[in-house]
Amino acid sequence: xxxxxxxxxxxxxxxxxxxxxxxxxxxxxxxxxxxxxxxxxxxxxxxxxxxxxxxxxxxxxxxxxxxxxxxxxxxxxxxxxxxxxxxxxxxxxxxxxxxxxxxxxxxxxxxxxxxxxxxxxxxxxxxxxxxxxxxxxxxxxxxxxxxxxxxxxxxxxxxxxxxxxxxxxxxxxxxxxxxxxxxxxxxxxxxxxxxxxxxxxxxxxxxxxxxxxxxxxxxxxxxxxxxxxxxxxxxxxxxxxxxxxxxxxxxxxxxxxxxxxxxxxx
Numbered sequence: 001x002x003x004x005x006x007x008x009x010x011x012x013x014x015x016x017x018x019x020x021x022x023x024x025x026x027x028x029x030x031x032x033x034x035x036x037x038x039x040x041x042x043x044x045x046x047x048x049x050x051x052x053x054x055x056x057x058x059x060x061x062x063x064x065x066x067x068x069x070x071x072x073x074x075x076x077x078x079x080x081x082x083x084x085x086x087x088x089x090x091x092x093x094x095x096x097x098x099x100x101x102x103x104x105x106x107x108x109x110x111x112x113x114x115x116x117x118x119x120x121x122x123x124x125x126x127x128x129x130x131x132x133x134x135x136x137x138x139x140x141x142x143x144x145x146x147x148x149x150x151x152x153x154x155x156x157x158x159x160x161x162x163x164x165x166x167x168x169x170x171x172x173x174x175x176x177x178x179x180x181x182x183x184x185x186x187x188x189x190x191x192x193x194x195x196x197x198x199x200x201x202x203x204x205x206x207x208x209x210x211x212x213x214x215x216x217x218x219x220x221x222x223x224x225x226x227x228x229x230x231x232x233x234x235x236x237x238x239x240x241x242x243x244x245x246x247x248x249x250x251x252x253x254x255x256x257x258x259x260x261x262x263x264x265x266x
Contacts, residue, residue: 013265015234015242017153018066019162021258026165026228027064028195035060035258062101062256068189068248069225072099073255074214081222095253102250104224107189110150111244111263114138115235116172117157124156128172129199132181135174142240148186151244154178155231159193162230173199176212183221189246190217191226191261226261234263 019025027034036059043052063069071081078086080099090098116130116138117123124130135154139146146152158171171194182190190197197213204212217223226246234242246261 008266009264011266012243013237015237015263015265016260017229017231017234017262018260019159019228019230021060021065024165025065026162026168026195027061028200031061031063033061034064060258062251062254062258063227065258066228066230066261067226067256068104068246068259069214069218069227069256070096070099070101070104070254071218071222071224072096072253074211074218076209076215076219079219081219092253095251096255097253100252101248101254101257102252104248106248107151107224107244107246107261109188109244110147111242112139112144112146112150112152113155113231113234113240113242113263114144114146114152115142115155115231115240117155118235122157123160124158124172126167126170126172127199128156129175129202130154130156130172130178131175132177135178135181144240146182146185146187150185150187151189151191151246152182152185152187153226153229153231153234153244154190154192154197155235156192156194159230159232162228169195169200171195173197173202174213175199175202176204176207176216179213179216183216183223187223189224189226191229193229193231195228197225197227226259229261237265239265 037056039056041055156172161168198211243264249257
């Protein structure tokens with residue numbers, strides 16, 4: 001049985017959905033400065049033997065680069081998902097005692113790419129709001145169904161501008177009714193090729209706050225959000241359904257963490 005499983009996996013194409021990580025990468029202003037790597041051991045002569053060693057220290061915001069949000073990342077009226085009130089026992093100086101990254105299970109699930117940019121000629125106008133109707137129309141045009149337990153990735157087309165931080169931060173974002181559309185379908189996670197999934201700076205009047213998708217998905221429905229995805233290679237395959245793999249780091253009490261998600265194409 002194990003051999004049959006391995007043989008099936010060997011025939012799959014693996015598409016990497018993570019951007020390389022470098023200092024100066026685009027980042028939400030609240031999470032600057034992002035990621036930096038510092039060598040504290042180096043390969044140098046005169047160390048007494050032929051073998052030398054190098055290693056470094058990574059200093060990074062939890063929400064830098066391609067990353068996933070834990071459910072403790074956002075609150076509404078000082079309540080987390082499930083009505084859990086934010087108290088000193090729940091939120092402390094070293095993280096959260098509840099709903100932290102260590103509670104996020106490995107994600108292995110059916111994946112759906114909603115290529116909204118592809119449906120609109122390749123790229124959306126800057127700061128476009130992607131509505132629930134847009135997601136529904138895209139799913140119908142692609143002939144896919146978003147089922148309960150799946151992961152939905154939304155392509156704005158701005159992943160191609162990862163090297164141009166100023167333009168990348170003007171990417172479209174998903175509207176609150178788009179988040180509700182996803183929640184009604186029972187997805188376990190949703191992601192996009194932009195910095196915040198939401199539209200930066202947009203305040204939804206019904207939710208009454210900025211980052212309304214974060215409120216709808218994380219706080220009200222317990223649905224994880226994955227940001228800064230690289231969806232260009234996946235879109236180029238023309239495939240909209242795949243197996244999605246994402247293994248979050250077990251950072252106890254963390255509000256998010258870098259991830260390397262992949263799409264497995266049979």
